[in-house]
Amino acid sequence: MKYQIIKEFSFEAAHRLMKNYCGKCANNHGHSYLVKLHLEGKELDEKDMLLDFIETKLLKTWIDETLDHVTILWEEDPMIETLRSFGNKVLVTTKNPTAEHIAELILAKAQELFTNETIQVFCVEINETCTSAAKVYAN
Ligand SMILES: [Zn+2]
Numbered sequence: 001m002k003y004q005i006i007k008e009f010s011f012e013a014a015h016r017l018m019k020n021y022c023g024k025c026a027n028n029h030g031h032s033y034l035v036k037l038h039l040e041g042k043e044l045d046e047k048d049m050l051l052d053f054i055e056t057k058l059l060k061t062w063i064d065e066t067l068d069h070v071t072i073l074w075e076e077d078p079m080i081e082t083l084r085s086f087g088n089k090v091l092v093t094t095k096n097p098t099a100e101h102i103a104e105l106i107l108a109k110a111q112e113l114f115t116n117e118t119i120q121v122f123c124v125e126i127n128e129t130c131t132s133a134a135k136v137y138a139n
Contacts, residue, residue: 002042004122005049007056009035011068015097018077028071028079031128033102035063037110038122051119058113063106072097099126099134107136 014030017023037059041050070089073080074096083090095101107124115121120138127133 002040003044003050004038004040005051005053007037007039007053007059009037009060009063011035011063013067013070013072013091015072015102016077016079017074017096017098019074019096021096033067033099034127035103035106036125037106038124039110039114039119040122041119043118045118051114055114059106059110062109062113066091066109067102067106072102099128099132100136102126103134103136107138111138 011033012030013033014028016028017025037056039051044050070091071079071083072091072093073083075092075094080090080092091097093101093105095104103124103126106126107121110121110124123135123137125133125135
């Protein structure tokens with residue numbers, strides 16, 4: 001038997017795609033991102049939980065501090081310094097800040113926070129819009 005728990009988070013952020021991209025998403029724009037974290041494991045703890053949902057607040061705090069009301073830009077985007085000069089928060093990424101890559105960043109943080117002998121991060125799903133989502137699996 002295997003158990004899975006799912007926790008949702010949300011944040012507001014701006015981004016634009018500059019790396020090898022020339023479509024409309026090269027314009028700076030924002031999304032209300034919805035994140036779904038899937039954790040899994042084969043054993044429950046002494047409270048018969050895979051993980052107490054309250055523990056996922058660690059990831060919520062990281063999302064709030066790192067991604068919420070931030071502009072997410074590829075490291076070669078010329079807008080980085082301009083935004084910083086106005087005191088804006090910028091998260092610089094090594095890849096285009098696509099939904100796929102933002103999901104990767106969240107998955108890596110979730111692994112750091114929650115992975116142990118009994119819990120694994122299964123996947124992170126992120127919606128950019130009501131109809132568009134990306135999913136990244138740990139394996
Ligand atoms: Zn977008």
